[in-house]
Amino acid sequence: MTTSEAPASGDPANGTGTGSSSGGSGTYGELRAQLETLTTEAFRSELAEIDRQPTVEIARTMNGEDATVPAAVSASLPEIAAAIDATAARMARGGRLIYAGAGTAGRMGVLDASECPPTFNTDPSEVVGLIAGGPEAMVRSVEGAEDSEDLARADLDGLGLTAEDTVVGISASGRTPYAVGAVEHARAVGALTVGLSCNAGSALAAAAEHGIEVVVGPELLTGSTRLKAGTAQKLVLNMLSTITMIRLGKTYGNLMVDVRASNEKLRARSRRIVALATGADDSAVEAALAEAGGEVKNAILIVLTGVDGATAETLLGEAHGHLRAALTAATT
Structure with missing residues (x-):
């Protein structure tokens, strides 16, 4: 039986098939024939003795499979x-x-x-x-x-x-x-x-x-x-x-600027993202995040353009959440 998707009703793998027990007719045979057409269900005879191999060899084989x-x-x-x-x-x-x-x-x-x-x-x-x-x-x-x-x-x-x-x-x-x-x-x-x-x-x-x-x-x-x-x-x-x-504008470059700071680790990540995006020091980052109500995008906009929290919120709303567009609007 596949360990991921349970077999369909009547699949021979779960022992609930109907029709001939030999698999030659009825639902049992039909479903077995369907499985035999699927690449994901194919039997690999070269691995038939894998259970007799040393653990490190099984791991090496599995790692090689994953690499494909x-x-x-x-x-x-x-x-x-x-x-x-x-x-x-x-x-x-x-x-x-x-x-x-x-x-x-x-x-x-x-x-x-x-x-x-x-x-x-x-x-x-x-x-x-x-x-x-x-x-x-x-x-x-x-x-x-x-x-x-x-x-x-x-x-x-x-x-x-x-x-x-x-x-x-x-x-x-x-x-x-x-x-x-x-x-x-x-x-x-x-x-x-x-x-x-x-x-x-x-x-x-x-x-x-x-x-x-x-x-x-x-x-x-x-x-x-x-x-x-x-x-x-x-x-x-x-x-x-x-x-x-x-x-959808949920990132700025490769930074997760829409991250939700729901725990201490993510709050630390938020501060680091603002710092990476702006080059600001810790005190400036903390002040911007406080002004922005903890919103990373807004804080970046505040640091880079000098706008206040309310203006940053408005600019991002008009830009449909895209920070680059909001930055352009704030500086033109």
């Missing part, structure tokens, strides 16, 4: 970039970024969404992660949840999905009903759709306006798509959210 993932992602960069530009355009108009997946794929989406508020000061409603089976599925398998397209539609409707939103279906196999159903429903509503999978010619990519297929090849452990496929998904989601936020 960035190249697979690189092959999809044009598709990834197109999806990012389209997503940023929707979000600039008030749309949301919504991830939808099951098992490891769903957890990757929830993880990426949960990191956006502290990193980019987004509202939790702006980037949302949906996982088949709900929050419980983050820590344990919810049997059958991934098999339901209806559940995906209900989850999206529960968010009040609109045509301004972007829905990213995530599935290593590219055939998970929850992810495919989410994308199909979102597209019918008029939302932007992205399908991220790790198999070529996937149903998910075909259903989406922007199909991204990062083909990482067979896993070290047959069908364990939390490995290379999960790593690939993490890398792509990092790009989707981070570069979208760059396009």
